Amino acid sequence: PQLFLYSQILIALSKNEAKYATTGTPMEFWAFWKEQKDVENKVRDIINTPLASEKKDRLFRDRFKYVRKYFDALEAEGGREVTEQDRVVHALCRPERLLDLTFHYILFDAGEKKIARYQQYFCVKKIMDRITTIDNMGKRLGGVVWHTQGSGKSLTMVMLAKAIALEPTIDNHKIILVTDRIDLDDQIYRTFHHCGKELEQARTGKHLLELIGGHKERIITTIIDKFDAAVGAKDVKNADPNIFVLVDEGHRGQYGPLHAKMKKVLPNACYIGFTGTPVMKKHKNTVATFGGLIDSYTIDQAVEDKAVVPLLYEGRHVEQKVDSESIDIWFEKITEKLSKEQAADLKKKFATTDQLNKAEQKVMRIAWDISEHFRDNWQSTGFKAQLVAQDKATALMYKKYLDEFGMVISEVLVSGPDDREGEEDIYKENKEGIIRFWKVMMDKYGTEKEYNRQIINAFKYGEIPEIIVVVDKLITGFD
Structure with missing residues (x-):
């Protein structure tokens, strides 16, 4: 070869x-x-x-x-x-x-030689046409790129960084890669690093300000919260129009208030949002904030190009009515194929059913349905599953019942009790249970970063866990 x-x-x-x-x-x-x-x-x-x-x-x-x-x-x-x-x-x-193509659009990703797909090539071309245009305020035009998940959005950002670096009309550029999750920040750092790009990862708000003000670092990665800390620390701004802020998953709610703080620190920067999530009506303000839609590559296009596999939906119904009569009917249904001894053993596990609140009874029944479905259809096939819960307390509840039923092996991956978690208010959750769970995880893994790394690696490359339970993590942009 x-x-x-x-x-x-x-x-x-x-x-x-x-x-x-x-x-x-x-x-x-x-x-x-x-x-x-x-x-x-x-x-x-x-x-x-x-x-x-x-x-x-x-x-x-x-x-x-x-x-x-x-x-x-x-x-x-x-x-x-x-x-x-x-x-x-x-x-x-x-x-x-x-x-x-040869000069600008071929790169090495962890030693693997890769070339741009057509949507990546034309997207970078459109962005470069846009950002080399200066408005009457002396700013470069930005915008939003909507490329469906799995279509190589992170590598498009690498190719864009290369194109910016080679553009003769842009002097002394600086590129800041912004995400809203620690795991996504680590992931995009690894992607750029594997592609041979030298970059710095901001550790704190103070460190971010040092990197923005420095002349050595051309590419910086940070989570958006660090802008909050940076603004709170001191009144610092960099008015250079040759700063390019690439915001990953820029449609999400928490970018709203923090976007203003980014602009306070970087008032003349060029902002480009990347998202793999369809740009809905409720996100149109976000698109306008960045400067309009630059390019789109939909899931239908990606499926047609065989760049991603189709997304199939199968509806599952778990009885919403929760009372003693419906519980009895449900129990008879799930034990009809069991022996008397197995049914008796299961009944012991459900002895406290009447004492559970309705929300927990519903979670219990869904956990049983998931356990059976995974065992009968996917266990030992090499495929795994992701279970998305509405909040951390519910995620832990699912884990509890999946373990009790004993058909599948699962792990929970959530952020710590004091971290930003989507648009949920963590104080509405069962915080004591979350704190206890978090202490066990920190005793076992030492740090949140190590907890994330080991659980994700086990899910990706190990035989277990078979199911990973999440809230906001690993949903968008998970490689």
Whole structure:
């Protein structure tokens, strides 16, 4: 394979199908290319323009002389229709596009050579066109990029950083990557680091201010809360218009009040929001805040391109009415296939059912349904599951009942009791239980970072846990 180390783009062509990749790309990651402008007529003109006689003389000479009659006969037949092969050869192999892709849009991710998919290429082009435009206030234009989850949003950000660094009209640039979760901050730091980019991760609000004011660091990662701490620490601002703030999952609610604090510290920066979540009506203010929609790549497009697998929905119904009669009916249903001994053992576990509040009874029944469904359909297949709870107290409740039923092995991954957690007010939750759980986790893992790392790695690469229970973590942007 070393023979092909310097090959930049590999293209597999047939008349009606074409895919491209780089050396070492697994078959399932070879990609389709789609132009975003209609070039059909242009390609048709190119393929149906006869070669000049002197070009034929050079092309069909020596041992290839015998082929000339064949091509002359093809030309004499007249024009032909454009094929997929024609489209992709024109899209990827014309000199200016080939050199652009090779120089700007190939990177190494943890040693793996990767090339931009078409949506990444055109997205970066659109962003660069936008940010090199200066408004009448002397600021660069920003906006929002909506690319569905799984379509390579983080690598698009890496390619954008490279494009900004190579743009001759932008001097002494600085790029700040902003997320709202510690795990996402770590993830985007790793992505850039694996792609060979030198960057600094802000540890505190004070450290963030030092990095923003410094001249050495070109790329910085931070969670948005550190801007809150930075503004509270001292009145510092950097009015440089060559600062680019790339905000991951910029539609989320907590960006609202903190966005103003970012702008206080960086009043002239160019803000670009990236989201994998559909931009709904309620998020239109967010889009306007950033400066409008720059580009979109929907889940339907990604499924059509085979970039992601389709999302399938199966509704599950658990009886909403919770009383002693419905509990008895439900108990009979779930024990009908059990022996008398198994049913008696299960009844002991449900002995306290009448003493539970309605919310907990509902969680218990859903936990049973999930346990049965996973055991019967997915256990030992290599597939795993994610259970999203409405708050931390409910997440711990699910874990309790999943463990009691004993059909699946689960873990809970939540943030600490004092951390920001979506739009939920943690003081409304059963805080004592959460604090007890958190103490056990910290005794076991030492730090929140290590707790996150070990649970996520076990979920990704180990046999257990089979189910991971979360609230806001690992839902958007989880690699």
